[in-house]
Amino acid sequence: xxxxxxxxxxxxxxxLIILIVxxxxxxxxxxxxxxxxxxxxxxxxxxxxxxxxxxxILKPFHLIExxxxxSELNDLKEKANSYESISARNKELEKQIAxxxxxxxxxxxxxxxxxxxxxxxNRNMDYWYQNVTIDKGSYNGVESNMPVVVSEGLVGVxxxxxxFNSTVELLTSDNFLNKISVKIEVGEHYVYGLLTGYNAExxxxxxxxISENTDIPIGSEVTTTGLGEExxxxxxxxxxxxxTKDNFELARLVEIESKVPFDSLSYVTILKxxxxxx
Amino acid sequence: MSFLIIILIxxxxxxxxxxxxxxxxxxxxxxxTVVALVSIFPYFNKYDSLFWKFCIVIGLCYDVIYTNTVFxxxxxxxVLGYFISFLYRMLFSKIxxxxxxxxxxxxxxxxxxxxxxxxxxxxxxxISRLGYSIIFSICSNIxxxxxxxxxxxxxRKYKKIILHY
Numbered sequence: 011x012x013x014x015x016x017x018x019x020x021x022x023x024x025x026l027i028i029l030i031v032x033x034x035x036x037x038x039x040x041x042x043x044x045x046x047x048x049x050x051x052x053x054x055x056x057x058x059x060x061x062x063x064x065x066x067i068l069k070p071f072h073l074i075e076x077x078x079x080x081s082e083l084n085d086l087k088e089k090a091n092s093y094e095s096i097s098a099r100n101k102e103l104e105k106q107i108a109x110x111x112x113x114x115x116x117x118x119x120x121x122x123x124x125x126x127x128x129x130x131x132n133r134n135m136d137y138w139y140q141n142v143t144i145d146k147g148s149y150n151g152v153e154s155n156m157p158v159v160v161s162e163g164l165v166g167v168x169x170x171x172x173x174f175n176s177t178v179e180l181l182t183s184d185n186f187l188n189k190i191s192v193k194i195e196v197g198e199h200y201v202y203g204l205l206t207g208y209n210a211e212x213x214x215x216x217x218x219x220i221s222e223n224t225d226i227p228i229g230s231e232v233t234t235t236g237l238g239e240e241x242x243x244x245x246x247x248x249x250x251x252x253x254t255k256d257n258f259e260l261a262r263l264v265e266i267e268s269k270v271p272f273d274s275l276s277y278v279t280i281l282k283x284x285x286x287x288x
Numbered sequence: 289m290s291f292l293i294i295i296l297i298x299x300x301x302x303x304x305x306x307x308x309x310x311x312x313x314x315x316x317x318x319x320x321t322v323v324a325l326v327s328i329f330p331y332f333n334k335y336d337s338l339f340w341k342f343c344i345v346i347g348l349c350y351d352v353i354y355t356n357t358v359f360x361x362x363x364x365x366x367v368l369g370y371f372i373s374f375l376y377r378m379l380f381s382k383i384x385x386x387x388x389x390x391x392x393x394x395x396x397x398x399x400x401x402x403x404x405x406x407x408x409x410x411x412x413x414x415i416s417r418l419g420y421s422i423i424f425s426i427c428s429n430i431x432x433x434x435x436x437x438x439x440x441x442x443x444r445k446y447k448k449i450i451l452h453y
Contacts (some may be wrong), residue, residue, distance in 0.1 A: 131308070
């Protein structure tokens, strides 16, 4: 009789412990996944060490790739690809300079950035994590929340930064917490909105909170506004693909398509603020 | 023993390298660390607790180096370790059973990680995405699993790689 009671008690304790472990794991996981904290020294050392070995293994493949690829042709292709991105940024810069001339009070221009090129070491590990690890870290002046781009447009922002490597949280990530202020070019003026999420099935981004009632033509260019501390103005996010209404048939929902190859990123550019160099 | 560790480490780094070569929407998504765990388990010869310790350590490495999610993969790989040892107890280690265990381990791993991340609010619930993640992972991992099976059978012929009491 006593044994039976004891067994029942043990069972209760086991269930209780399992429940505590599961709840604890979910709680901890929520904190780990949502709160982007800096890596500890030990984490940073292990991460850098592991990725250093991976870089060594990757080296011969990169050399072969370089030899096989016709560099001149690639350069031309890259230039042709970056033309759209550069022209959009130039437009933004011209506008900002004109405004600055008027005010004469600002010392630095918001879109002034330093380009830091980086190579992807691994990407989309474990399918669910939409991120890319790159070979530049705090040693190269990288900090968290710096915008990352390719010639086709905005890719994401840096999240965890170790000494020699950092992780880029892609715009396509379900966990991308920063709502980005964007503007849609409609003729001579802009329509403002917020980039709120990514639809993995349609492979499109969604813009909500459209400020005006202006007709938005399909194919219009969508760029960042530069409102907020980290994201500069004039970075291409995508092009308008479709315009729908929300569930209440009130607000407009703009679907945009990005030309960035999120599934096959190899080289990216980090945009560092110029004042960080001083 | 050292051969088993080498196989695990090589598979771990190979998974990182392979992720650069293939697109996340292709039929060749790598899960080489999981495949390596399935392949080396029979050679632990009832040293299950040692195998589970291996699972935790490699899970922690996966967390720190690849996903920045400390303890999540350590837990996931431990659960997977229990699942693999359970499957091997149910099925004997022959080539066909090995393939079944491999497929079941991949499906189990994907399902547990999906449910865990949905529960934590990291990803949104989508059965189609879970389905795609499983389908995309089967092909390349079976090929790699067969390769590892061959390597381990060859090694077994020339070296003592099975742990003994």
